[in-house]
Amino acid sequence: MKSAVRNLASASKSAAKIKEKGPSAKSYGAFFKQMKKIDYTLIRSHRRTLCLEIRDGALIVRSPYLVTRWAVESFIKSKQSWIAKKLKQTKDKRAQHRFIAGERFLFLGKKQDLGIYQKEQLKEFYKEQTGKIIPRIIKKYARAFTIKDKIKIKFYKSKWGSCTSRGHLSFNAVLAMTPIEVIEYVVIHELVHTKVKSHSKHFWQLVQHYDSGYKKKRKWLRVNKHNLSL
Numbered sequence: 001m002k003s004a005v006r007n008l009a010s011a012s013k014s015a016a017k018i019k020e021k022g023p024s025a026k027s028y029g030a031f032f033k034q035m036k037k038i039d040y041t042l043i044r045s046h047r048r049t050l051c052l053e054i055r056d057g058a059l060i061v062r063s064p065y066l067v068t069r070w071a072v073e074s075f076i077k078s079k080q081s082w083i084a085k086k087l088k089q090t091k092d093k094r095a096q097h098r099f100i101a102g103e104r105f106l107f108l109g110k111k112q113d114l115g116i117y118q119k120e121q122l123k124e125f126y127k128e129q130t131g132k133i134i135p136r137i138i139k140k141y142a143r144a145f146t147i148k149d150k151i152k153i154k155f156y157k158s159k160w161g162s163c164t165s166r167g168h169l170s171f172n173a174v175l176a177m178t179p180i181e182v183i184e185y186v187v188i189h190e191l192v193h194t195k196v197k198s199h200s201k202h203f204w205q206l207v208q209h210y211d212s213g214y215k216k217k218r219k220w221l222r223v224n225k226h227n228l229s230l
Contacts, residue, residue, distance in 0.1 A: 038076060038083070041158070050075045054086040058158040097230060106227060109179030119230055126230075127153050129176035130183075137187045138169075141210065145191045160186045160221065163193035174228045178221070185217035 040059040050072065051062040063072050076083070097103065099119055104111040107129070116122050131153045138147055152170035156162075161171040169190050175183050188210045196203040207214050221228075 038080075040076065042072065052076070052079055052083065054083070055158045057087065059083060059087070060158065106177035108176065109182070122230055123155065123173070126176045127155070127173040130171060130173050133176060133180070133183055134171055134187055137184050138191070141188070141191055144210070145194055147191075147194070161190040163190045163197075165197070167194040169194075174230070177228050178224070181213075182217045182220050185211050185214050186221075188214070 053060040
């Protein structure tokens with residue numbers, strides 16, 4: 001699952017109208033050497049346009065299936081100024097921690113003095129706490145969903161959780177910063193993905209069945225996402 005707030009830059013032409021001239025081997029190599037400096041995640045789907053999205057400090061590119069990598073990266077290159085501007089805005093909004101004695105950090109939705117002030121120790125704390133909370137929530141829905149494999153807890157830049165095509169679940173370690181009801185929403189979201197892979201109308205109906213107030217939890221994540229980092 002991904003954060004709802006998005007910054008978009010759509011291509012002006014549909015995928016069907018995109019035309020490109022193949023580069024020479026020399027220019028092709030030089031171009032991709034330059035593009036390696038720009039990290040991004042490419043998501044292909046049955047869409048008609050190219051689209052850039054800045055989400056939680058990461059660049060996401062959405063592309064039609066038939067658009068080549070050269071066309072995708074040419075599009076990215078043409079939007080470098082926009083990308084730099086949006087990345088800076090995202091960075092400026094993020095919580096700035098000093099990691100000094102007495103500093104308060106979010107835990108279960110409230111800022112507290114956790115008695116831990118070193119970044120790596122805080123990361124271990126959040127990973128451990130998230131790893132304890134989420135299995136208890138999953139157990140609560142054991143009758144409706146069967147999860148055979150162990151869940152993974154990791155630090156992600158642009159998602160709260162994920163469900164693979166095989167139903168393997170993973171969650172963002174920073175979720176321990178959020179209120180318990182928000183964590184439960186994220187867990188329900190991913191559990192529903194074990195049955196419905198897309199964000200279809202049916203998917204959201206199932207989410208609402210298990211969490212009638214899920215929209216408020218989504219809004220909380222959207223409003224507070226800039227504070228959910230170390």
